[in-house]
Each structure stands twice: as C-alpha cells, then as structure tokens.
Amino acid sequence: MKWAKHLFSLLPLALTFAGAPARAVDQPPMLSGVVRSRAEGAMEGVLVTARKRGSAIAVTVASNDRGAFAFPAGRLTPGEYTIAIRATGYELYGAPRTVSLSGEKTVVDLALTPARDTGAQLTNSEWFDSIPGSEKDKRPLMACMSCHSLERIVRSTHDANEFVDVLRRMVNYVTESGRDDIPQRAIPRDIPEDKLRSFATFLASINRSRGEWTWRLRMAPRPRGRATNVIITEYDLPRATIAPHDVWRDPEGFVWYSNSAEQYLGRLDPRDGSHREFALPVARPDAPRGTLDLEPDGNSDLWLALMYQGGLAKFDRRTELFTLFPVSSGSADEATQQSMVAPAASDIDGKVWTNEVGKQAIMRVDIATGRYELVDPFANAALGSVHTPYGMVTDAANNLWFLDFGGQTLGKIDARTLAVTHYPTPTSASRPRRGRFDGKTIWFAEFGADKLAAFDVERESFREWSVPSTHSFPYDAFMDADGDLWSGNMANDRVLRMRPESGAAVEYLLPQHANIRRVFVDDRKPRRSLWAGDNHGARIFRVEPLD
Numbered sequence: 001m002k003w004a005k006h007l008f009s010l011l012p013l014a015l016t017f018a019g020a021p022a023r024a025v026d027q028p029p030m031l032s033g034v035v036r037s038r039a040e041g042a043m044e045g046v047l048v049t050a051r052k053r054g055s056a057i058a059v060t061v062a063s064n065d066r067g068a069f070a071f072p073a074g075r076l077t078p079g080e081y082t083i084a085i086r087a088t089g090y091e092l093y094g095a096p097r098t099v100s101l102s103g104e105k106t107v108v109d110l111a112l113t114p115a116r117d118t119g120a121q122l123t124n125s126e127w128f129d130s131i132p133g134s135e136k137d138k139r140p141l142m143a144c145m146s147c148h149s150l151e152r153i154v155r156s157t158h159d160a161n162e163f164v165d166v167l168r169r170m171v172n173y174v175t176e177s178g179r180d181d182i183p184q185r186a187i188p189r190d191i192p193e194d195k196l197r198s199f200a201t202f203l204a205s206i207n208r209s210r211g212e213w214t215w216r217l218r219m220a221p222r223p224r225g226r227a228t229n230v231i232i233t234e235y236d237l238p239r240a241t242i243a244p245h246d247v248w249r250d251p252e253g254f255v256w257y258s259n260s261a262e263q264y265l266g267r268l269d270p271r272d273g274s275h276r277e278f279a280l281p282v283a284r285p286d287a288p289r290g291t292l293d294l295e296p297d298g299n300s301d302l303w304l305a306l307m308y309q310g311g312l313a314k315f316d317r318r319t320e321l322f323t324l325f326p327v328s329s330g331s332a333d334e335a336t337q338q339s340m341v342a343p344a345a346s347d348i349d350g351k352v353w354t355n356e357v358g359k360q361a362i363m364r365v366d367i368a369t370g371r372y373e374l375v376d377p378f379a380n381a382a383l384g385s386v387h388t389p390y391g392m393v394t395d396a397a398n399n400l401w402f403l404d405f406g407g408q409t410l411g412k413i414d415a416r417t418l419a420v421t422h423y424p425t426p427t428s429a430s431r432p433r434r435g436r437f438d439g440k441t442i443w444f445a446e447f448g449a450d451k452l453a454a455f456d457v458e459r460e461s462f463r464e465w466s467v468p469s470t471h472s473f474p475y476d477a478f479m480d481a482d483g484d485l486w487s488g489n490m491a492n493d494r495v496l497r498m499r500p501e502s503g504a505a506v507e508y509l510l511p512q513h514a515n516i517r518r519v520f521v522d523d524r525k526p527r528r529s530l531w532a533g534d535n536h537g538a539r540i541f542r543v544e545p546l547d
C-alpha cells in the first residue's frame with residue numbers, strides 16, 4: 001500500500017529499529033539497517049554485501065518488505081567493512097560506504113539513487129529480453145554468452161561488414177578462454193561469409209552502429225518474499241584467470257572445483273577461505289588448457305574430463321596424486337576433447353564413460369588397460385544433424401544415460417551390448433544440458449527451452465517444468481534430499497529452487513554477475529546450501545536459504 005510505505009519512510013530511525021529483528025536468523029544481527037530510495041521509499045530485495053578489508057570472503061543478505069536487512073552475528077567479525085549493493089537501476093548514494101564493526105550491534109541505513117549506467121547492471125537475460133527482434137533472430141546470441149556478456153555486443157558500433165570479421169574472430173576462440181586478455185585459440189577454422197551475413201546484419205541492427213539504442217532496457221523484478229530470506233557467501237579465488245566450472249563439496253567439508261581455463265584442480269576450505277591447487281600435467285602444449293566435468297566416484301575420489309588435453313584424470317584425495325587416462329594417440333587427433341566423465345558409483349565392469357566432442361560421440365575407457373573404445377550413438381538415428389553428447393550419468397549396471405545438448409534427446413547406451421536407445425524430450429530443440437540420477441529419476445536442465453525436466457527410467461516417461469523467468473538458460477539440475485529441485489541459470493545471475501509437485505519456485509539473485517555452470521547442493525546440517533562457481537568471475541559462492 002502506497003500510503004503505508006510513505007508513512008514508514010517518515011518514521012524516525014530509532015523507531016524503525018525498536019521492533020522485531022528484520023527476519024528470523026539464528027543469531028542476533030551484528031550489522032543491520034534499512035535501504036531506501038526517493039523513488040520507492042523502503043526497498044525490498046536489495047542485496048547488501050559486506051566485505052572485510054583485505055578479505056577474499058564477502059557476505060550478502062537481502063532487504064525484506066520493510067527495506068530492513070540484517071547480518072547475523074557469527075557471519076561477520078569485528079573490523080573495517082565496505083558495503084556494496086545490488087538493485088538494478090540503482091546505486092549507493094555518495095562515496096563507497098565503509099563501516100567499522102566493533103562487536104556491538106551496528107546500524108547503517110543506506111540511501112540509493114538512480115544508477116548512472118543501468119546497462120552495466122543488466123544480466124544477459126535482461127539483454128535478451130530488451131534486445132528487439134524475434135526469438136529466432138536472437139537465439140544465436142546464446143552462443144556468445146558462454147564467453148562474455150551481451151553488453152559488449154550491444155554497446156559496439158560495428159556495421160554488418162565489421163561484424164562478419166568479429167564473428168570470424170570469435171569462432172577461433174575456445175569457450176575455456178578464461179580472460180579476454182589471454183583467450184585460448186581453437187583449431188583455426190574459417191566460416192564462409194554468406195553463412196555469417198544475416199546474423200551480422202541482425203547484430204548491426206541491435207548495437208550502436210546507427211546511434212544510441214532506441215529500445216527500452218527491460219529489468220527483471222527485484223527479489224521478493226522468500227527470495228530475500230537468504231545468505232550468500234562469495235569466496236574470491238586467488239587469481240582472476242581461474243575459471244571455476246564444476247563444484248563439489250567432499251565429506252570432510254572441502255569444496256573442490258574444476259578450472260576450465262588452467263591445468264589445476266582447485267580446493268577451497270570454506271571454513272577459513274584457504275585455497276590449494278593440484279597441478280595437472282600438460283600433455284599437449286599446443287592445445288588449450290583447462291578441465292570441465294568434475295565427478296566423485298564411489299570412493300569419493302575425483303574424476304576430471306581433460307578437454308583439449310585429451311582423456312581423463314583420477315585424483316586420489318588421500319594420496320593427492322593423479323592417475324591419467326590419456327586418449328591414445330591412435331584414436332586421438334587435434335580435435336580430441338573430453339568434456340564429460342561418468343564414473344560408476346561402485347566397481348561394476350571396470351569401465352568409465354566419457355565423450356569425444358571432436359567426433360560428437362561417446363567413449364569408454366577400461367581402467368585396467370587404459371584403452372578407449374568409441375561409440376557413435378547417432379550412427380543410425382534419424383534425429384537431425386546437430387548433436388553434442390554432453391551431460392552424462394550412469395545407472396546401477398553402468399549403462400550410460402547422456403543428454404544431447406545440440407539436439408533434444410536423452411540417450412541410453414547399454415553397457416554390455418552397446419545398443420543405443422534415444423528418448424526425445426517432449427519439447428523440441430530443448431538442448432538438454434546436464435543433470436543427475438537419483439536411482440529412479442534423471443533430473444536435468446533443458447538449456448534451450450528454459451525448462452527443468454525429469455525422466456523416470458523405469459516408466460521411460462518425461463516431466464517438464466518451465467522456469468519462472470524467460471531467457472534464464474538453466475545449465476544443470478540437482479534434486480536435494482528434501483525434494484527441492486535446484487538449478488543454476490547461466491544468464492540471469494540467479495539460482496533456482498523449485499518444488500516439482502507444485503511448481504512453486506524461488507529465484508535467489510546473486511550479488512554480482514555470475515556465469516553459473518554445475519551446481520551442487522550440500523544437505524548437511526545445520527542448513528542446506530547450494531555451491532557453484534562463477535565461470536567468468538574467479539569465485540565460488542554458497543547460497544544458503546534461511547527457510
């Protein structure tokens with residue numbers, strides 16, 4: 001109600017804090033306050049981040065429907081903090097806010113003013129929503145955001161001819177480029193100009209080649225209600241070039257991640273923020289570096305897919321040593337690339353599945369001999385021409401279930417006979433990406449359809465749910481022990497939590513732009529939390545709902 005909001009903003013501050021704490025938290029707040037702007041009065045869903053001077057760890061909470069935010073004691077220790085906010089369209093009024101915490105309860109009110117550059121704050125989803133054109137025109141932009149924001153595309157001033165050259169340059173980078181200043185090169189390829197011309201013309205119609213944009217910037221609503229009842233912790237990794245991709249928390253509490261731009265397996269200790277790296281050998285000095293899929297096996301040892309370095313690596317967490325399974329030179333060529341690995345939960349047949357991106361096929365290695373075999377699951381299938389076997393899981397018989405990210409099927413390969421069965425998803429062009437198997441159901445994300453999906457392996461039937469926001473591009477799905485289905489959205493800086501029976505969903509906004517890939521939900525007490533990496537931002541984050 002408008003008058004109520006207005007009245008609230010006139011109340012003296014002392015009164016504002018006399019009442020109940022801002023929200024139910026486990027400890028009394030150490031730092032709290034109210035966020036207001038002239039335009040809105042008290043503001044709900046503003047993310048407030050506190051970072052101690054010199055610390056690699058930042059803690060974020062969100063303001064509630066009265067504009068109040070509170071950091072529980074125990075999350076912040078005495079010291080000097082800088083305060084930052086996220087509320088699209090706004091920025092903090094005045095100079096950067098610093099606050100000194102002594103251990104006593106501290107109150108800091110925040111005033112927001114309109115942002116000077118709203119464009120710099122938009123997520124890729126908001127760019128997708130804002131950019132004029134049909135869904136068909138915009139669809140190829142999906143490929144661009146694997147590496148960077150759409151902002152640089154719409155801010156550019158290239159005409160169509162120049163864009164042809166830009167596009168030719170882009171196809172010669174690999175997505176594991178890490179940072180712009182050190183892009184990794186793909187095997188050189190040239191795409192004929194006529195294949196790029198119509199997209200280049202479209203791009204020149206949405207950028208500033210003919211002056212400033214005449215279209216409106218569309219902003220997603222700020223978080224509300226349950227979506228504000230959360231604590232987010234960000235852990236900066238020690239080099240800006242680290243590109244965390246998959247994240248897994250081990251039984252001892254360490255958080256492991258694959259680095260998709262460098263030859264290291266990383267380990268973060270969230271208890272104190274300390275960090276270690278385990279170097280992987282460089283088998284192919286001329287090929288791009290970095291690993292992608294990171295999976296624990298039944299012994300909680302880790303398997304890594306070695307991408308362009310070719311093959312798989314197993315890491316023994318106890319001895320801290322790698323065992324390498326290189327793709328043998330006979331079957332490997334320049335294009336060899338393993339992005340996925342699916343170790344079995346227990347030793348069944350001594351084999352581990354992976355993929356061969358270079359041939360858009362599946363491979364399987366015999367652990368004892370190190371020998372790989374190749375299976376082309378699309379050899380006899382009339383399923384369209386574009387295929388990318390990507391996310392994969394195994395069942396109790398070590399049969400492989402894989403998602404065709406280029407197309408729209410879930411495929412099964414029988415471990416004994418290598419017979420292939422394809423199950424098309426109900427939605428076409430769904431681009432199923434990654435997910436997990438809980439013994440009964442394969443839960444996965446349909447990247448190209450903005451849906452989450454489930455496949456019951458016994459009944460061979462699908463269910464699908466639309467995610468709440470358009471152009472989210474969910475990458476992965478994780479069903480937790482409590483029946484909540486989680487996903488990281490690659491484009492809208494949000495983590496999704498959904499109840500499949502009712503479809504009820506909450507989206508948690510992150511404090512900064514984040515390109516989210518694999519998600520991992522840790523069910524351990526005292527509170528469930530989701531862990532993921534920002535592939536473009538050299539940080540790991542934890543989303544901890546308070547309900």
Ligand code: HEC
Binds near residue numbers: 143144153176179180
């Ligand atoms: C594989 C990674 C990758 C992909 C995919 C990618 N880019 Fe880039 N892009 C880069 C890198 C690295 C840079 C910075 C270096 C450079 O400009 O060459 C860049 C820079 C740019 C720039 C700013 C520089 C300039 O010349 O104006 C534009 C515009 C751009 N990209 C457009 C696109 C478009 C459009 C797409 C999607 C069709 C795309 N990019 C896809 C890696 C990528």
